[in-house]
Amino acid sequence: MNFHVLTLFPEMIMQGLGTSIIGRAMDKGIISLEAVNIRDYTINKHKKVDDYPYGGGAGMLMQAQPVFDAWKAVLCKIQSEGSAGAKVIYVTPKGRTFHQAMAKEFAKEENLIFLCGHYEGIDERVLEEIVTDYISIGDYVLTGGELPAMVMIDAISRMVPGVLSNKDSGETESFSNYLLEYPQYSRPEIWHNKRVPEVLLSGDHKKVDEWRLEQSIEKTREKRPDLYEKWAEENQEYFIKKAKKEARQRKKMKK
Ligand code: ADE
Numbered sequence: 001m002n003f004h005v006l007t008l009f010p011e012m013i014m015q016g017l018g019t020s021i022i023g024r025a026m027d028k029g030i031i032s033l034e035a036v037n038i039r040d041y042t043i044n045k046h047k048k049v050d051d052y053p054y055g056g057g058a059g060m061l062m063q064a065q066p067v068f069d070a071w072k073a074v075l076c077k078i079q080s081e082g083s084a085g086a087k088v089i090y091v092t093p094k095g096r097t098f099h100q101a102m103a104k105e106f107a108k109e110e111n112l113i114f115l116c117g118h119y120e121g122i123d124e125r126v127l128e129e130i131v132t133d134y135i136s137i138g139d140y141v142l143t144g145g146e147l148p149a150m151v152m153i154d155a156i157s158r159m160v161p162g163v164l165s166n167k168d169s170g171e172t173e174s175f176s177n178y179l180l181e182y183p184q185y186s187r188p189e190i191w192h193n194k195r196v197p198e199v200l201l202s203g204d205h206k207k208v209d210e211w212r213l214e215q216s217i218e219k220t221r222e223k224r225p226d227l228y229e230k231w232a233e234e235n236q237e238y239f240i241k242k243a244k245k246e247a248r249q250r251k252k253m254k255k
Contacts (some may be wrong), residue, residue: 001107001160002032003153004074004086006067007116008049009146010035016150025163033153034074038062041069050119059120067126071113078111086111087132091145091152092121095134098152100175102135106152107159114153116145178231180224182215 005013013035017023025031042049043065050060071088078086087109096102106112115122115131137148157163174181185196199211217238221228232239 001030001109001157002078002111003034003114003157004078004111005033005035005114005116005146005149005153006038006070006074007035007114007146007149008038008062008118009116009144010037012146013150016146017153021163022154022157025157025160028162030162031157031160036070036074038066038070041073042066043069053120057120061120062117062122064123064126067115067122068130071115071130074113083110086113088113088115088130089133089135089149089152090115090117090122090127090131091137091148092117092134093136093139093141095136097139098135098137098148098155100155103152103155104159106156112156114145114149116149118144175227178220178227178234179216180220180227182212182219 007013014033017033018026022031022033026033039047039049042063049066050062053059053061075085087106089106089112091114135148135152137151142148185200189196189201197211199207202208217228217231220231
């Protein structure tokens, strides 16, 4: 996976993503990251990339020309390396909200181009020509697109095979099936008078799996009822099985 970020602050992107798991994946060559400075492509002799919006209004807009030429340079490079093209993700609060399933889908691409806006946005005409996906990271407004781009690149990278050391840890965690992750515990067995749940010390893997699923369901119901509803709708058989099991247990008790 090759990430290309069109930005006015390339050092922010490179510094923000160069460490830890993503940094290691870059060192290993599983992913690559380049930050392209839009300012390098302006034809304005003062290196200006913004101007006033027609019709008036607050702030400045990023102009079409430098954005288009920066994109064109990246596209030419991608094509010279044998790829047909790449999706262009414009990070904007006006987009669809990013989620885990999107991260998984984008992780299948060979190249992704992120376009980061600043000031009051970007001239609509260049967006119409180059953007394939308008994506937001949530219903709030940030000062620029760099942080959202980094958030998405991190989430997408984790879904690229080989980036996480434990090959299925991206599958079992929160959101992979609408459920939030179960609670986890490490040494010591007692901390601040709190014991690690007994079942986790039992060595009975079936029981541990059952307990973890129950915890996931309960945590999701409590903290994200919207996700719980979706999960419940797709997992009716869980409730049927559970009701049967409870009925069997009641019968046993009566005997
Ligand atoms: N740019 C500014 N705010 C944003 C947000 N919430 N999501 C994506 N891009 C943004």
